[in-house]
Amino acid sequence: MNAVIEEIFRQAEIHEEIGQVEPVAGGDISAAYLVHTKKHVYFVKHHDEAPRDFFRQEAAGLCFLGEERLLKVPAVYGWGDTWIVMEAVRGSAAPQTEEELGRGIAQLHDTKGTFFGLEEDNFIGELPQVNGWEGSWTRFLRDKRLKPQIELAKSLGRLPLKREKKAYSLLDHLHDYIPDHRHPVKLHGDLWGGNWISGENGVPCLIDPAVFYGDHEFELAFMQLFGGFTSAVFHAYEEIKPIDALFKDRKPLYQLYYLLVHLNMFGESYGGAVDRILKRYAKT
Template sequence: DHRTALCLRPQGWSGTLTADGARLLTTQKNMVLHLCLCLYSQGYKMFAAIKEALGTQRLEGTGAGGGGCISEGEVYKTDTGKVFVKRNSKKMAREMFDGEYESLKAIAATGTVKVPTPHVVVDNPAGGAVLVMEYLDMHSLNRHAGILGKQLANLHLHNINLEKTGNVVSASEVTPTYVSQFGFPVTTCCGYLPQDNSWSDDWLVFYTRKLQQQLTLIEKEYGDREARDLWSHLQLKIPQYFKDIEVKPSLLHGDLWGGNAAELSDCPVIFDPASFYGHHEFDLAITAMFGGFSRRFWDEYHSIIPKAPGFNNRHKLYKLFHNINHWNHFGSGYRSGSLQLMRDLCR
């Protein structure tokens, strides 16, 4: 009606509305109201599912939150304390969060390094999914950097030690079993790209496949001839970087850049993993790419796991994955770094 039309007039507008204009604005208002009701209904269903999974009557936003270039999150109060709700609207969000959930569980089961306890993954009726996990009062990694170096090394040795000692009960009273292959039981995502974690007995086969998956995406998006030519040469050289060493499967974080490590008042903490069982040196590649890890971190890590012969070239080979992965995520700004690593490795 005319009153509806008046309330929908732009602020400061002093003209008159025709009957058709009033009907149009009323229709638009009804559409907006319908959309709001749909979103409210979808949000209600999602929060009801979270409350049921957590066994809480209270789920109240605090206004605090955070996020990165892939997902966003917010802190909520429940009957028993705070939780962190991480959300992503992409179609593959459920697969991504299922992988992160299983990664956090696997790392926690080793009892070697603190991670947030994952609670539940819930589909979002509005699109995507959410991962609910323990809220931790985290601060930038600083005084516990050396401890994290030791704990990461112990994480990497955990599965290897299981082969020597058999099944052992960790501090969390979970009985881990030695994993003899490279891979992971579920798909995990480095960024938002799913990684092929199909089991393999051979690390070179597994890692070459991992690189090939990234370069296939580059070929589809960019058709980069130089990348294609360099890769055809590099594939033949990869075995020489593993002469005289034996690679055993270690449980890895998978994406341990500086933004995925922090500290609590009494210990370091790592989060946002994209885990799989692989060569322990792989985890060290991205730690060196963007800073955030002090000399104490490196010194303490290598005091437990010294560098093996050929480390520097393998370090480049593992950095190559992350450079190409960033090229796939963020564009050609990472092209030159990726190609330079390939040139260096092909010499």
């Protein structure tokens, strides 16, 4: 492995002697390592079969999130077709960490854009995430989020006839449930509990983005899907950005996108959750 890391450092133009290389567990997509030199500790991800632009988009997403310096993101030192080298963020949670995280996410969600989406497509996990610019949130959610995942599920044989009928019925009637007057704001895009970590002095840090401009409720819905965020995070969030009382009625529809992603990545174990949401909202 040291030979691989040495080649990555050569391409990244990091001219430091490599010492200890520690494998890091937990990544579903890439192999990850802490690489020690005399001056620094680097975090390196490597994936020989990464999709085209996978690591370029990760670097761009971290830059997108870090522009306003509202929450920490790792510094990126270089990337290539099969690798990315970043700052190693290491630390442990402090009493104020979760409140800082909640406030930082709320401030991120107050960073407004002009249109929904993003200039380029990127990734959600290892799946392509369709972007482009759209003036309507409902159309963006339908055409750039739900429809591509529904069509991918069909191509993978994960959309049996009953599920298919309900899914396309929902697309036809999405405007009945989703408001179209929201202003686009910056989103991390893949903000589950595993995509934030504590850095030095307990400073919260965002990692592994799937960024775009969207409705802030879309992010909140995913944050509440798989857990990983305590009530302290949401209380701090609401101090800056109160949550609409009707959010609870829209939340399952926003969670549907992420459940479809998981259905397409991991299989039918997520099918039941998809079906429950379709049964609730579909007109047929």
